Amino acid sequence: MKTNTQNNKGFTLIELIMVTIILGILAAVAIPRYTATVKLAEQAAEDAVISSIRAGLETYATEKLMKKGRRAWPDNPFEALTEYPVGYNDLTTDAADVDGEWTFTSDKHITHQRGDNSIWHWIYDEGNQAQGSGQENQASVGTLEDRISSSDAYTQP
Secondary structure, eight states, X not given: OOOOOOOOOSOOHHHHXXXXXXXXXXXXXXXXXXXXXXXXXXXXXXXXXXXXHHHHHHHHHHHHHHHHSSOOOOSSGGGGXXXXXXXXXXXXXXXXXXXXXXXXXXXXXEEXXXXXXXXXXXXXXXXXXXXXXXXXXXXXXXXXXXXXXXXXXXXXO
16 A cells, blocks of 8 residues: 655745745835934934034133133144044045045035935034234134035035
8 A cells, every 4th residue: 555645845936925025025114224223323423423522622622721811722623632533534624535434624614424425514613713902802712513414425615
């Protein structure tokens, strides 16, 4: 007597198609959430660097007040930091053009390029430090504006 037992090893075509569809749906949901999370993380990192620059500038101004009797900010805001941020390039005065790069441009912009190649910038003004008579003697510390904009191709004015 012969028994006809089929030994099926493996998956059917329908099972494989269903698994592929499920993986596709999961990827369609997960990828946008991942990219949004990366953008938020990069923005938080930028905010941390700018906050440390602002704190460094205040410390720098206070030290100048103690030494010279007048608050002052440096020409380059990164000079106020004890440690430069990762990616800072002090060899160029052009806008950032490499992922993660920080620069201080000749037109007084702090620029940072994110991983998605967008370039964000902040306008820096060291203030008026002229010493003279009358109105010229009115020293003032500068300003560091909030994040200005993003552009794929930052152009200097």
